[in-house]
Amino acid sequence: MAEIQDPKLNYIEETVLKKRKHSEEWAIRRRQQLLDRQFKIKEDKKLAFKRAEDFIKDHRIKQMDIVKMKHRIKRRKTSSTTSTAKLLFVIRIQGKKAIHPKLERVLKSLGLKRIFNGVFLKATEGALAMLEKVEPFVTYGYPNLKNTRDLIFKKGRGRLGKETVPLTDNNIIEQALGKHGILCLEDLVHEISNVGPHFKEVARFLWPFVLARPEGAIEGKKNTFKNGGDSGNREEHINELIDKMN
Secondary structure, three states: OOOOOOOOOOOOOHHHHHHHHHHHHHHHHHHHHHHHHHHHHHHHHHHHHHHHHHHHHHHHHHHHHHHHHHHHHHHHHHOOOOOOOOEEEEEEOOOOOOOOHHHHHHHHHOOOOOOOEEEEEEOOHHHHHHHHHOHHHEEEEOOOHHHHHHHHHHHOEEEEOOEEEEOOOHHHHHHHHHHHOOOOHHHHHHHHHOOOOOHHHHHHHEOOEEOOOOOOOOOOOOOEHHHOOOEEEEEOOHHHHHHHHO
């Protein structure tokens, strides 16, 4: 009886197997690269479209802010200010993006370069007119003596040459303002709170106050405070906000 022989298996060289495996891996990588490239092109198109939309939206917001500013200025001409307060404390609460360059320049001229910066201002017609221009981006009012003192003692910093230094040493104040008879923190507080004859020099010496974000007190509304929003004149109610931010 003849023996049954096992069929011969086709022999494939190891080098061929390696080449085949390499080719398959390369094809998979190539396919993935193409898919990734197609996905990136699609996403870039979406992003470009979104950027164009954002640009148009920001442009409209900026232009609308200028229109509203002109309306506020017209309204101010027909109204009169009845307050006898001499001192204002102003806080920037809006304007991270989409703000017209004209309004940004006004804010910078007031010393309000960043959100939650605060400055003391003399309540002149000129200052009030500037605040009217940027009303949606700021809130202000009449600080009491306690808050004026607390702000200066807790967060006060002064310009000394090209540096800003904390007001921890009366020598700093004497060095900067001694020629005006202001020698210590108490003198500085007195000059600010009473809007004294050297208020301008003292206000220029003080660096804008860096305030804390008030939890639940600022909701991002551009409406005026008297109309249920955040911005504009709070009069004496500014003291409640200062308490939360100092």
